[in-house]
Amino acid sequence: MVISPGQASVGFIGLGVMGHSMAGHILAGGYDLHVYTRTASKAEELTGRGAVWQETPAKLAQACDIILTMVGYPQDVEELYLGEDGLIANARHGAYLLDMTTSSPALARRIGEAADKRGLHALDAPVSGGDIGAREGRLSIMIGGEAEDVEVLRPILSLMGRQIVHQGPAGAGQHTKMCNQIAIASNMMGVCEAMAYAESAGLDPQTVLKSIESGAAGSWSLSNLAPRIIAGDLAPGFYIKHFIKDMGIALESAKEMNVSTPGLSLAEALYRQLAEKGYQDQGTQALIRYYSSM
């Protein structure tokens, strides 16, 4: 199949903050775009620009050669793909199904197998880079599936991301995203503990950053989230509730593989405590509240 504007119709399901930006890039790239999302009003901006609204995922599937999905939780993905009215049951023969939700590697493999049986091409392709990366079309896209399918889809993926890497068979994209979240989880404790310590020691946290952020303690989180902590800005770049979901998937997956992850377990427990205290809609930097009221 040749993937180029005018020759392939593309469906996008899930128009949250991330999905909306990503679908917008596909539309701007000249593709015939079909959309579905649970809250129909979220599609209005895109339909105003020419996207076609579809009443259900099944109807969207029947109209498209390529379907991208960006929904919430693994159970949403499961229902959307494997449910009776789902994508696998309704997609055109030979269609490409690409789930960009951060979801379970095991589920991605099940979807891969179900798609195979129906002559469909399924890939798991979660992203990192957040709302800004989605808006600016410079996400990192981590892909599990067949290498040749990744090449077929590369023109479309390039509209949304800069780092487009095939990581292995079905599930490998999700596994890679789990590595990403695992690395972040423990580091967030380090960043917040360093900031809380600095405050208690009577240091100026900003001046501390000047000494430590460009060396061996340096990290994206230290440079980008510690300044927000210092400024008292706990607004979500990435929601605590979503991070807890991701860490839960990682823990389950690690357990299945017998990988020990004490740092991840601890971080997840701290974040759950925060969520129980009402911080679930704050950004991940609100972990500082576990340590300090700074």
Place this chain on the structure above:
Amino acid sequence: MVISPGQASVGFIGLGVMGHSMAGHILAGGYDLHVYTRTASKAEELTGRGAVWQETPAKLAQACDIILTMVGYPQDVEELYLGEDGLIANARHGAYLLDMTTSSPALARRIGEAADKRGLHALDAPVSGGDIGAREGRLSIMIGGEAEDVEVLRPILSLMGRQIVHQGPAGAGQHTKMCNQIAIASNMMGVCEAMAYAESAGLDPQTVLKSIESGAAGSWSLSNLAPRIIAGDLAPGFYIKHFIKDMGIALESAKEMNVSTPGLSLAEALYRQLAEKGYQDQGTQALIRYYSSM
């Protein structure tokens, strides 16, 4: 006091890997350099270049206007500064004493007070940047003490470091270094857990790095130590035994201040387990051995 080559005699105590490089920069800067270190043979290269050997710390103190120290453990610092034959008791009136060892903030304050009483200028100035930073004269130097003393010493410090930051009163340099080590400690768990997970999931860890190192999971440790883990290179950039020392100081100091540091506590416990298994002379990236034999 004017600090310039030919006008100030500088003493350096502790010629380990770090101290040797640092003292060498001072000598190369044209200063009259006096040296002492426990293992006399470690001074030979410097005395061959014109440094003056002193038989004891007390004799060195009597000969110098500025004394820099870079020794091992807080108990070494305590003995060297506060012991009967130590620097405080033997330094010239008005001398500058700068401890660059990573040591206890509380001890740094005690040294500061003892120095004050004798009309001496004491500062704590631990560094980060490792052996390479020491060799290349681009350490980050975090300083506790009087701001005007930092300015007096800046010409000499500039020979050893690029980032020279006054962090506050006596002890503030050590506290800042603790923030640095705290941020590293938890992050090392994240990096190693991500690599161990990647391996168990059948991913290529190098390809995983390609997807995750430039985003929100990115860190100095991920970019610099994960490749060594993948290559099976556990040689020390920074020794596990020294990191355990530093984490112990941080834990004690955090406890004194009532700062909760569960991430640090966990990382320290994992590193101690590794040390008990014989990994104390490996680099900090050998934490991977807790998780995997990759």
